Amino acid sequence: MTFEWSANTFWAVGGCTLAGIGAGIAGSLNYLRSRSLSGDVVAHAVLPGICLGFLFSGTKSVFSLVLGGIVSGYLSLYLISFVQKNSRLKPDVLLAWALALFFGAGIFLLTLIQHSGNSAQSGLDKFIFGKAAALTIEDLLLMGSTSLISVILVILFFRILKHYIFDSLFTGTMGLSSLFVEILCNSITVIVIIGGIQALGFILVPALLVIPPVIASPYITTFKTFVILSAVIGAAICFIGSVLSLGFESLPTGPVIVVTGGLLSIPSLIKLKR
Amino acid sequence: MDHFFIILTGILVITSCTLTGSFLVLRKSSMLADAISHAVLPGIVLAYLFSGAQPGTFALAGAAIAGMFASLVIGFLSRKTTARPDAVIGIVYAVFFAIGIILTTIFSSHVDLDQECVLYGDIAFVPLDRWILDNGTDMGPKQIYPLIILCLVTILLFFMFIKPLTLVTFDPSYAGVLGISSVLWSGLLNVYASIVSVFCFNTVGAVLVVAFMCIPAAIALLFGTTFKKTVLLALIFGWLAVPLGYYIAVFFDGSIAGSLSMVLGLLLIPALLIKKLTKNSKQKIVNV
Numbered sequence A: 001m002t003f004e005w006s007a008n009t010f011w012a013v014g015g016c017t018l019a020g021i022g023a024g025i026a027g028s029l030n031y032l033r034s035r036s037l038s039g040d041v042v043a044h045a046v047l048p049g050i051c052l053g054f055l056f057s058g059t060k061s062v063f064s065l066v067l068g069g070i071v072s073g074y075l076s077l078y079l080i081s082f083v084q085k086n087s088r089l090k091p092d093v094l095l096a097w098a099l100a101l102f103f104g105a106g107i108f109l110l111t112l113i114q115h116s117g118n119s120a121q122s123g124l125d126k127f128i129f130g131k132a133a134a135l136t137i138e139d140l141l142l143m144g145s146t147s148l149i150s151v152i153l154v155i156l157f158f159r160i161l162k163h164y165i166f167d168s169l170f171t172g173t174m175g176l177s178s179l180f181v182e183i184l185c186n187s188i189t190v191i192v193i194i195g196g197i198q199a200l201g202f203i204l205v206p207a208l209l210v211i212p213p214v215i216a217s218p219y220i221t222t223f224k225t226f227v228i229l230s231a232v233i234g235a236a237i238c239f240i241g242s243v244l245s246l247g248f249e250s251l252p253t254g255p256v257i258v259v260t261g262g263l264l265s266i267p268s269l270i271k272l273k274r
Numbered sequence B: 001m002d003h004f005f006i007i008l009t010g011i012l013v014i015t016s017c018t019l020t021g022s023f024l025v026l027r028k029s030s031m032l033a034d035a036i037s038h039a040v041l042p043g044i045v046l047a048y049l050f051s052g053a054q055p056g057t058f059a060l061a062g063a064a065i066a067g068m069f070a071s072l073v074i075g076f077l078s079r080k081t082t083a084r085p086d087a088v089i090g091i092v093y094a095v096f097f098a099i100g101i102i103l104t105t106i107f108s109s110h111v112d113l114d115q116e117c118v119l120y121g122d123i124a125f126v127p128l129d130r131w132i133l134d135n136g137t138d139m140g141p142k143q144i145y146p147l148i149i150l151c152l153v154t155i156l157l158f159f160m161f162i163k164p165l166t167l168v169t170f171d172p173s174y175a176g177v178l179g180i181s182s183v184l185w186s187g188l189l190n191v192y193a194s195i196v197s198v199f200c201f202n203t204v205g206a207v208l209v210v211a212f213m214c215i216p217a218a219i220a221l222l223f224g225t226t227f228k229k230t231v232l233l234a235l236i237f238g239w240l241a242v243p244l245g246y247y248i249a250v251f252f253d254g255s256i257a258g259s260l261s262m263v264l265g266l267l268l269i270p271a272l273l274i275k276k277l278t279k280n281s282k283q284k285i286v287n288v
Helices: A007-032 A038-057 A062-086 A091-115 A137-156 A158-166 A168-173 A178-200 A205-219 A223-247 A253-271 B002-026 B031-039 B041-051 B057-080 B085-106 B115-120 B123-128 B144-170 B172-177 B182-204 B206-223 B227-252 B256-287
Strands: B130-132 B138-141
Touching: A007 A038, A007 A137, A007 A158, A007 A178, A007 A205, A007 A223, A007 A253, A038 A062, A038 A091, A038 A178, A038 A205, A062 A091, A062 A137, A062 A178, A062 B256, A091 B031, A091 B206, A091 B227, A091 B256, A137 A158, A137 A178, A158 A168, A158 A178, A158 A223, A168 A178, A178 A205, A178 A253, A205 A223, A205 A253, A205 B085, A223 A253, A253 B085, B002 B031, B002 B123, B002 B138, B002 B144, B002 B182, B002 B206, B002 B227, B031 B041, B031 B057, B031 B085, B031 B182, B031 B206, B041 B057, B041 B085, B057 B085, B057 B182, B123 B138, B123 B182, B123 B256, B144 B172, B144 B182, B172 B182, B182 B206, B206 B227, B206 B256, B227 B256
Parallel strands: none
Antiparallel strands: B130 B138
16 A cells, blocks of 8 residues: 555545535534435535536536535525425425435436537536545635635524524524524535535535534534534544545545445444444 | 337336335335435445346346345434434445445446446336347337336235334334334335335436335325325326426436436425415315
């Protein structure tokens, strides 16, 4: 096993680790709201947005793709809570519904773009399948800024989040609308997913939101330590996984990160035994 | 004729999926369908490896075993640990899928597997692969036959086991009193769901399996009053959505799997509107 610390390796490991911090934070919020799989929905739901971003701008500029992804990812979460309020359908089936609807629409649009003969489209699907080994400085900046935004948002609204998650009735009587906190949590989830999707691909990036809080959950007593520990674990998993995969050269980074996380969660799952 | 066979495939798939998925939806484990359809990947890769150049039945068996294994692991961890059940689903399917991709990369010289093909499916190619007898008679597309068998078996099992499954779903404690184990029956249901998703995703891809298993049942739940009525409504919605989605895909020259899943999903919105409007009119009558 030869490990060469080239500039490319640096961008890849750094990018993944930064993405892990944001994912850990978003994951801890979702875990406590029993919405762990909303990351899964968002990761699938960004596809139609990315396609529309491409169709409107006509180029593969990161800005238009990311903007489209944010809009459609956010819309999927909004639709879930809208339908949930207006029917007796349970959250789990609405998650499956939104995932299938948005991803189906995304595949449909993607094939339309591919059949349109626009040569600029080639490689558009790489955006969602991930390319950790080929991350550039721009990708690193994107990942860093999404994680930074999520850290800032959580620090700014820490008390509100804490009160809402553990006692939403209390925050209601305080005159704080639950809508605001929902928007906050959903926004953090969407931007973190957008940041991580380039490194891990859309199928595996949700795992980055699910695994850290599960590993952290047996060891924590307060909300603050939970969020911090989850962020640290997220970063650690990504760091270990990306170093391992780049060390073995032929192994793809995203899957190695997820398997590392899965193995590390076994002790916690044993501790969580009923 | 090609149109007919593609629509027939869709209808066979949606019938099997809806009959199984209705229970999953009512048991609040809809995302299990999504998890299973991703977790089958390592099974397929290993089956490709061991069976050599001739996949097919082996790949199906491998996928079914991996899917069953994943659903059993999810069931076990949700029962035995205090971790949130949805988080357990999220971890297990991602780890399975990741192992699948790692195996694909390691054995890339032996395994000719396309990630995208697994996800999107190839329903458009169903009519191309014909089953032709020795005397030259064209028996129609090959992939139709396993789906017909699957559909008949699913209908049979549905009517045979509707009693214990509905009991376990709606009143597990009463079922327990009667000696019907809810762990056993939910386990069997999950195992059967993985078999169905393996058969179906072979033709229609992983995304459509989720859409077919959950969305018809979700729409029907808005209107249904009893379990049987709900399932029947779900089937009718599904049968209507298949030709609609297919002709939209043909008209725009887009992906059939994508369009089917989009149309099914979009149908929930008018259904919700109709539900709201009829509810309001009923209330008005009462008020008058």
